Amino acid sequence: MLGDKPHCTVVGAGIVGITIGIDLLQRGFSVTLIDPNGPASMTSSGNAGGFGVTEVMPVAGPGMVWRIPSWLMDPRGPLAIRWKHLPAIYPWLAHFLKVSKREEVNRIAGVMSGFLAECMTDSRKLFVDAGLAHLLTEKGALTVYRSRAAFVKDRLEWEVKQKHGIRLEYLNQQQINEMEPALVNANHGWFTPDWCNTIDPYRLGVGLFSWYQRLGGKSVKDEVVRFSTEGSYPDGVIMKSGASLASDRIVIAAGAWSKSLCHQLGERVLLESERGYNATLPDPNVYLDKQVIFGEEKFVISNIGNGIRIGGAAEFAGLDAPPNYRRSERLVEIAKTYLPKLNSQGSQNWMGHRPSTPDSMPVISPSEKYPHVYYAFGHGHLGLTMAATTAKLLGQMMVAKKPAFNPLPFHINRFSR
Ligand SMILES: Cc1cc2nc3c(=O)[nH]c(=O)nc-3n(C[C@H](O)[C@H](O)[C@H](O)COP(=O)(O)OP(=O)(O)OC[C@H]3O[C@@H](n4cnc5c(N)ncnc54)[C@H](O)[C@@H]3O)c2cc1C
Numbered sequence: 001m002l003g004d005k006p007h008c009t010v011v012g013a014g015i016v017g018i019t020i021g022i023d024l025l026q027r028g029f030s031v032t033l034i035d036p037n038g039p040a041s042m043t044s045s046g047n048a049g050g051f052g053v054t055e056v057m058p059v060a061g062p063g064m065v066w067r068i069p070s071w072l073m074d075p076r077g078p079l080a081i082r083w084k085h086l087p088a089i090y091p092w093l094a095h096f097l098k099v100s101k102r103e104e105v106n107r108i109a110g111v112m113s114g115f116l117a118e119c120m121t122d123s124r125k126l127f128v129d130a131g132l133a134h135l136l137t138e139k140g141a142l143t144v145y146r147s148r149a150a151f152v153k154d155r156l157e158w159e160v161k162q163k164h165g166i167r168l169e170y171l172n173q174q175q176i177n178e179m180e181p182a183l184v185n186a187n188h189g190w191f192t193p194d195w196c197n198t199i200d201p202y203r204l205g206v207g208l209f210s211w212y213q214r215l216g217g218k219s220v221k222d223e224v225v226r227f228s229t230e231g232s233y234p235d236g237v238i239m240k241s242g243a244s245l246a247s248d249r250i251v252i253a254a255g256a257w258s259k260s261l262c263h264q265l266g267e268r269v270l271l272e273s274e275r276g277y278n279a280t281l282p283d284p285n286v287y288l289d290k291q292v293i294f295g296e297e298k299f300v301i302s303n304i305g306n307g308i309r310i311g312g313a314a315e316f317a318g319l320d321a322p323p324n325y326r327r328s329e330r331l332v333e334i335a336k337t338y339l340p341k342l343n344s345q346g347s348q349n350w351m352g353h354r355p356s357t358p359d360s361m362p363v364i365s366p367s368e369k370y371p372h373v374y375y376a377f378g379h380g381h382l383g384l385t386m387a388a389t390t391a392k393l394l395g396q397m398m399v400a401k402k403p404a405f406n407p408l409p410f411h412i413n414r415f416s417r
Contacts, residue, residue, distance in 0.1 A: 005030040008398075009237055009247040011224045011261065012254035013037075015044035015201070015387045016376055018208045019126065020253055023391035025215045027399050032245060033212070034237065036223040040205020043255055043352040044383065046278060048302045048311045050141065050291050051196040051385045053120055054166045056113040057157050058360035059314075059381070060100035078298035080327070082317035089316055092270045095358035095415075105160065108359055111409045113164035115389060118404065120196060122388035127204075130211040135204050137303075139290040141195035144176060144186035144338075150296040151188040158190060168192050182286045185338055197291050200305055201384055220245070224254075226264060234265065234370055249398060251374045256319060256353035258363075258377035266369055268416045271378055273319050274356035277327040277349070278311030280304060285343035297334050310335045314354075323351035356380040364393050365411040374398065375412050 010017045013035035021031045071077040127133045145151035171189040198204045227234035236246035256273040291302045299312030310331045328349035336342050357378040367373040396403045
């Protein structure tokens with residue numbers, strides 16, 4: 001206890017950890033965020049800024065297994081695996097293939113649609129309370145396809161989305177051109193009006209951190225290396241500097257770096273860094289009104305600050321391999337086939353570690369072994385989107401309040417069954 005309040009340590013100050021910190025302060029905890037890097041400076045800093053509340057489908061899908069070889073062979077393709085890393089990710093891949101069956105995809109889409117349906121309400125409230133509503137835009141998103149064949153290949157995804165209540169509207173080439181005149185070669189499309197964006201995910205993260213501090217939250221710039229124990233019971237954390245911090249509760253929210261901390265607690269989890277790349281163009285010379293998703297090549301373009309950000313790719317190479325920025329350059333090359341006037345001068349490349357589970361669902365649960373230790377990581381492609389609702393759900397669990405929806409699908413124990 002710190003004074004009369006229970007103390008909680010949150011490991012990791014990405015968008016998920018910061019948002020949890022804010023929620024716990026509001027529930028009467030005293031909170032310390034620990035991170036060796038600045039707030040929201042890792043994966044949460046450079047993402048595409050989309051609130052993808054329509055993305056109910058897991059990344060794994062029926063028929064995907066047959067598409068993987070051609071993606072891997074194509075140097076401009078959306079997927080890469082560094083072969084040295086293959087043995088390490090085998091259990092993750094095996095689980096990924098297991099959940100790519102149609103029944104599993106429907107089950108996950110059902111769970112995720114319930115979760116994502118809350119995300120904009122929770123996020124809007126958070127940003128308004130923090131004085132950051134000006135960083136949010138609400139214009140929907142446009143997904144486009146060059147060829148009819150690719151459009152048809154993704155049909156199941158759109159059917160599942162529609163079945164789960166996602167609002168969408170088919171657009172032909174002319175309607176796409178009316179919506180986004182700068183685009184060429186975009187012949188089929190879906191408009192999803194409920195998609196939202198932030199104009200800058202890093203500014204949003206830093207703004208939330210500043211509000212966390214104003215609410216009385218504390219922070220320590222250090223890395224948690226292990227847990228201090230009272231007998232076999234973790235009662236705090238020990239940091240790289242040698243400092244320690246005793247805590248009534250501990251939340252692991254260290255994004256893609258969470259796995260080793262879970263293992264220390266004897267917990268099995270399937271979590272991989274799904275490395276994504278982007279290029280931010282300060283003076284693109286083209287105007288897009290809203291986020292555009294390119295369904296065929298699997299990349300997105302969003303408005304960030306005064307420029308645009310072109311992002312995508314999924315590369316499995318672990319946490320430590322150096323980035324291959326050729327991937328960012330390839331995304332720009334493909335984008336030019338849709339936006340011939342695109343100016344890429346001054347482009348800045350970036351790579352981030354999506355914390356990905358094989359079933360594309362986050363882990364939001366108490367530990368199986370220690371009821372005062374909690375997990376909140378594994379948000380994959382949707383960490384910005386899901387942060388506020390994750391914080392709400394975790395906070396409700398921590399004060400033993402009835403959760404807003406069934407938390408069991410998000411439990412860490414699904415990987416040990
Ligand atoms: C190219 C790309 C585009 C994306 N686009 C979107 C999008 O449009 N919309 C969306 O919702 N999501 C998107 N994402 C995903 C999103 O960025 C992530 O899901 C999200 O940032 C994860 O947040 P996090 O807080 O869990 O992890 P992070 O932001 O990575 O934060 C984890 C923190 O934990 C810290 N940490 C690690 N180990 C320790 C330790 N031992 N002790 C203390 N601290 C530690 C790290 O320093 C880091 O600051 C995208 C990702 C990529 C790569």
